[in-house]
Amino acid sequence: MLKTYKYRLYPDGSQREKIKKTADACRFIYNWALETGSTAYKRDKTSLSAYDLHALLPELKKEHPWLATPYSQSLQQSVRRQYKALQNFFRRVKRGEERPGYPKFRSKRHHRQSFDIPQGIKIEFEKRNVYLPKIGLVRTVFHRRFEGAIKNCTVIVTNTGKHFICIVVEDGRVPPKKKRVNQKKSIGIDVGLKTYATISNGEKIENPRFLEISLKRVKCLHRRLSKKKRGSKNREKARIRYGKCREKISDQRRDFQQKLTTRLIRENQAIMVESLNVSGMVKNRRLSKAISDAAWSSFLNMLRYKSELYGVSLIEVGMFEPTSKLCHVCGFKNDGIKLKDREWPCPQCKTKHDRDTNAALNIKMIGFKTHHASREQRKGPVDQSTLVDGMKQEAHH
Ligand SMILES: [Zn+2]
Numbered sequence: 571m572l573k574t575y576k577y578r579l580y581p582d583g584s585q586r587e588k589i590k591k592t593a594d595a596c597r598f599i600y601n602w603a604l605e606t607g608s609t610a611y612k613r614d615k616t617s618l619s620a621y622d623l624h625a626l627l628p629e630l631k632k633e634h635p636w637l638a639t640p641y642s643q644s645l646q647q648s649v650r651r652q653y654k655a656l657q658n659f660f661r662r663v664k665r666g667e668e669r670p671g672y673p674k675f676r677s678k679r680h681h682r683q684s685f686d687i688p689q690g691i692k693i694e695f696e697k698r699n700v701y702l703p704k705i706g707l708v709r710t711v712f713h714r715r716f717e718g719a720i721k722n723c724t725v726i727v728t729n730t731g732k733h734f735i736c737i738v739v740e741d742g743r744v745p746p747k748k749k750r751v752n753q754k755k756s757i758g759i760d761v762g763l764k765t766y767a768t769i770s771n772g773e774k775i776e777n778p779r780f781l782e783i784s785l786k787r788v789k790c791l792h793r794r795l796s797k798k799k800r801g802s803k804n805r806e807k808a809r810i811r812y813g814k815c816r817e818k819i820s821d822q823r824r825d826f827q828q829k830l831t832t833r834l835i836r837e838n839q840a841i842m843v844e845s846l847n848v849s850g851m852v853k854n855r856r857l858s859k860a861i862s863d864a865a866w867s868s869f870l871n872m873l874r875y876k877s878e879l880y881g882v883s884l885i886e887v888g889m890f891e892p893t894s895k896l897c898h899v900c901g902f903k904n905d906g907i908k909l910k911d912r913e914w915p916c917p918q919c920k921t922k923h924d925r926d927t928n929a930a931l932n933i934k935m936i937g938f939k940t941h942h943a944s945r946e947q948r949k950g951p952v953d954q955s956t957l958v959d960g961m962k963q964e965a966h967h
Pocket of ligand 1: 898899900901902916917918920921
């Protein structure tokens with residue numbers, strides 16, 4: 571099984587410089603590959619392979635001599651990453667996703683810069699070092715050790731000046747067999763803005779209080795930052811303060827999500843969630859929305875890898891039906907309910923619904939249908955719209 575370990579790095583001055591240069595070069599290459607690929611696609615409707623792009627690299631290095639210094643494997647990996655991003659885009663188009671989300675250029679203003687080191691690193695647990703090719707021995711804090719073959723490494727630099735390394739390790743173990751999916755030990759989860767998550771059994775999980783306080787603070791810092799003059803020292807200071815606060819929020823949130831996902835995975839044999847349409851949320855002007863979207867995807871990712879680890883089935887259902895409008899008892903679709911309606915009675919069967927719990931129950935029900943349908947007909951993909959129709963009809967009888 572693949573596992574990822576993240577450690578804090580403490581590079582010295584010259585190493586910081588080298589890391590920054592590598593990250594800059596990789597970002598440059600990534601954007602160049604995106605540009606080159608897009609141009610080729612627009613011109614003659616062909617997509618360049620990663621191999622084609624690799625072949626262009628030496629020429630590019632001649633043109634930009636500064637690209638010769640960083641580790642060439644990292645640069646090549648950048649090309650591969652870009653190529654993969656483009657392939658994923660094509661797949662989303664093929665699947666007919668509403669907003670497939672064309673890969674974006676990487677910005678140097680992004681809060682974290684990163685590059686891959688596909689091979690050549692050496693770990694020294696005893697000496698508390700990681701050897702990075704072309705950068706050297708970097709002091710590292712290992713809060714835990716690992717065993718297995720290193721598959722990939724990513725070096726991350728945050729805009730608050732912290733360095734990390736993520737190491738993907740194959741530990742050679744087989745993932746546990748999936749437990750049986752049954753009604754009793756399964757839950758549906760509805761994630762919302764107001765309540766963090768609502769479970770189909772009626773449980774409500776609120777955002778922790780400390781997180782709410784941090785969110786207020788980050789909004790305030792963001793306002794202050796936007797008022798400072800571009801390029802001024804004060805703006806730089808405000809930017810760091812804002813970045814640190816964002817970082818604190820994401821740390822707090824990660825901690826909260828780790829505990830929550832571990833509990834949910836341990837208590838259940840199957841978990842149904844709405845799959846996230848990441849590409850659909852490309853750019854959000856509203857800060858709070860952007861933060862909650864990011865939180866959503868990390869929550870889902872945790873559920874994904876923990877379900878593999880514990881042999882739990884994670885069933886993702888597409889966001890194709892307004893799960894909050896459908897009565898889970900009789901299948902009646904109530905178009906009249908608004909976002910502010912936290913409770914509503916079903917006009918048809920008269921059941922009183924809590925909006926979020928009802929949505930979670932619908933997600934659970936659709937998850938079951940998806941699971942059984944895909945087990946019965948492994949041949950083709952499940953058409954989820956027919957599932958909902960089926961569900962409604964069944965409920966009517
Ligand atoms: Zn009803």
